[in-house]
């Protein structure tokens with residue numbers, strides 16, 4: 001039987017998540033939830049049904065939920081609110097059929113792995129992580145919870161990435177580098193050394209540019 005899920009979010013990122021879920025073919029999307037858009041409006045033919053109140057009333061009818069918000073910190077906060085509003089409702093994981101998951105790789109609940117993304121041997125992704133198209137996290141790497149890889153962001157093997165960190169479009173991380181929590185690695189950066197937590201870094205080679213606090217906007 002097809003499992004029923006809702007996507008929490010209704011913007012551009014939610015469209016990309018919906019496409020991944022549709023292609024995966026494991027879940028049927030009952031509808032979308034969004035606290036800032038009118039109830040009854042539609043995205044891709046899916047109705048916006050409400051917000052957290054809806055989930056409190058209908059959570060038990062569902063098999064799962066995916067937080068479909070692109071910003072890492074907002075996605076984390078919403079996941080926490082959902083846990084409280086609908087305790088026991090699982091976070092579903094969406095994996096595009098063209099994604100490649102190597103032996104020993106582990107994908108955290110609520111994560112979304114889009115078209116052509118690759119997770120290398122024995123690599124682990126935390127909960128609610130997003131890998132956009134053509135990204136790769138190579139062998140023996142760890143990406144924490146609520147991290148994100150924008151299109152064509154790639155890493156070598158043995159890389160560590162802390163919770164909430166965003167790897168921007170086209171960034172490259174050399175093997176064995178360690179990136180802290182709450183970092184943003186800027187578009188097109190080439191990271192050759194470690195980057196401490198709460199840092200915005202970019203350039204080739206990437207250099208820390210400034211500090212950033214948790215939740216500071218980057219998209």
Ligand SMILES: CC(=O)SCCNC(=O)CCNC(=O)[C@H](O)C(C)(C)COP(=O)(O)OP(=O)(O)OC[C@H]1O[C@@H](n2cnc3c(N)ncnc32)[C@H](O)[C@@H]1OP(=O)(O)O
Nearest residue numbers: 132150151167168169184185186187188189200202203218
């Ligand atoms: C499907 C999707 O859409 S997923 C999302 C895709 N988008 C991304 O991944 C992009 C995310 N954003 C970035 O990567 C940005 O580079 C950030 C957030 C890291 C940096 O942004 P800010 O700190 O706001 O930098 P700001 O725009 O103020 O620019 C400051 C200076 O740094 C330069 N700069 C900014 N980012 C970069 C970069 N990645 N590489 C080199 N130089 C940069 C700017 O050109 C500017 O230079 P100037 O002062 O000489 O004019």
